[in-house]
Amino acid sequence: MSLKVRVIPCLDVKDGRVVKGVQFVDLVDAGDPVESARAYDAAGADELCFLDITASHENRGTILDVVRRTAENCFMPVTVGGGVRAVADIRALMLAGADKVSINTAAVKDRAIVGRAAEKFGAQAIVVAIDAKKVSEPGENDRWEIFTHGGRNHTGLDAIEYAREVADLGAGEILLTSMDRDGTKAGFDLALTRTIAEAVTIPVVASGGVGTLDHLVEGIKVGKASAVLAASIFHFGTFTIGEAKNHMARAGLPVRLDGIAG
Amino acid sequence: MKVALIDYGAGNLHSCGKALERALAANGMAGTVEVGAKPEVIGAADAIVLPGDGAFKDCRDELAAVSGLEQALHEAVRVKARPFLGICVGMQLLADIGEERGETAGLGWIPGRVVALDPAERHLKVPHMGWNTLESRGSHPVLKDVPFGEQALHAYFLHSFHLLPRHAGDLLAIADYGGPVSAIVGRENIVGTQFHPEKSQQLGLRLLQNFLAWRP
Numbered sequence: 001m002s003l004k005v006r007v008i009p010c011l012d013v014k015d016g017r018v019v020k021g022v023q024f025v026d027l028v029d030a031g032d033p034v035e036s037a038r039a040y041d042a043a044g045a046d047e048l049c050f051l052d053i054t055a056s057h058e059n060r061g062t063i064l065d066v067v068r069r070t071a072e073n074c075f076m077p078v079t080v081g082g083g084v085r086a087v088a089d090i091r092a093l094m095l096a097g098a099d100k101v102s103i104n105t106a107a108v109k110d111r112a113i114v115g116r117a118a119e120k121f122g123a124q125a126i127v128v129a130i131d132a133k134k135v136s137e138p139g140e141n142d143r144w145e146i147f148t149h150g151g152r153n154h155t156g157l158d159a160i161e162y163a164r165e166v167a168d169l170g171a172g173e174i175l176l177t178s179m180d181r182d183g184t185k186a187g188f189d190l191a192l193t194r195t196i197a198e199a200v201t202i203p204v205v206a207s208g209g210v211g212t213l214d215h216l217v218e219g220i221k222v223g224k225a226s227a228v229l230a231a232s233i234f235h236f237g238t239f240t241i242g243e244a245k246n247h248m249a250r251a252g253l254p255v256r257l258d259g260i261a262g
Numbered sequence: 263m264k265v266a267l268i269d270y271g272a273g274n275l276h277s278c279g280k281a282l283e284r285a286l287a288a289n290g291m292a293g294t295v296e297v298g299a300k301p302e303v304i305g306a307a308d309a310i311v312l313p314g315d316g317a318f319k320d321c322r323d324e325l326a327a328v329s330g331l332e333q334a335l336h337e338a339v340r341v342k343a344r345p346f347l348g349i350c351v352g353m354q355l356l357a358d359i360g361e362e363r364g365e366t367a368g369l370g371w372i373p374g375r376v377v378a379l380d381p382a383e384r385h386l387k388v389p390h391m392g393w394n395t396l397e398s399r400g401s402h403p404v405l406k407d408v409p410f411g412e413q414a415l416h417a418y419f420l421h422s423f424h425l426l427p428r429h430a431g432d433l434l435a436i437a438d439y440g441g442p443v444s445a446i447v448g449r450e451n452i453v454g455t456q457f458h459p460e461k462s463q464q465l466g467l468r469l470l471q472n473f474l475a476w477r478p
Binding site (some may be wrong): 076099119171203226 | 274275276280281284315316317320351362363386387388389391392393394395402409412415416418419420421422437438439458460461462463464465466467
């Protein structure tokens, strides 16, 4: 097979600036999103993910403007998420230049939005973002549940059942974040990633916890993800996209090395 | 030259427009990209691009809902034989029939059906999402210097369905994803790409440059 595994830098955008936190709090400024996007495009990123984590809905115009300027300035696909409440929000983001739109809380509240969105925009454009946290006690079988609102709200929904449900409704991809690992640099929750990836027939993007290049390799090899997403290691210059991809290639993974020096 | 980029509410117009402008500049061609659906814009265009992101039926309905659009496209593409490029669902709409969410009639410009991807290997996920290499299946002016092959550059795909042309000669390039996936089709003055040239960096730019220089 010659489809390549994807490396996706993620920009958490708050009030028009890139920020990064640890376990969804303690945010640090990490730059201008359009400049970051342009740099990642030039560096060989396979896609870009924008998550608008602005707390209020009044700032929607900011993210639309950021998406528009990014789509104009880079030639790689862009997924945008955060604050998507209705099909009209998806349309606005698509018209601004998003290739895929990610739905999180809105899908938890009303699963039907996934079906409506897929019917309108096609499954390939609809990503469901799942923030999952381990709820099983040591010694019990692994069990993860869905959290919303940046991890503050516990829904009681089982992550595997929910993933299957949104895939059946027409989601084209799952962006799976481990709340336990986000920002910790301890690596993906591989058991969670693999369990979800094997439960659905749509691609799963592993997210939350990348600290080393081996973590990226494990996410694909052990976690069975189709793509790996990371923020801090790229934003703060720990590793370049090229270093990540060369490392993955040396580990035997099929990656796209167009324009990347070996 | 004038390039008409069709706006029917279903396409990545910003990205397509920017990529076409970049291709014009790379060709050293003076030209403009006009985004719209007005018959006079389409009638005056030297080349026409139909983008498309979405479900087949929804895009087909949107196209039909724009007053005078189909007639203008028919005259420019079928009667005056202006070069035409369909992208993603804009390519799929060229078929006779689309099978996404029920059967829907397409434009019928490239005989064939749009069918669900069904990769032979069970572990392969659908949608076919990401970067894949291309394999040439024919020769065509828009394929000139496009980097084909496993070791060559990649194109960006994002789809669950693809166009199976009835005539083998209409299939110009494929990708491999648990079997052949239609990547580029062409017939007379009409070409279509399943992947997104506007998102496919150097490979996409090369193809767009070829399309803009093409005089069928």
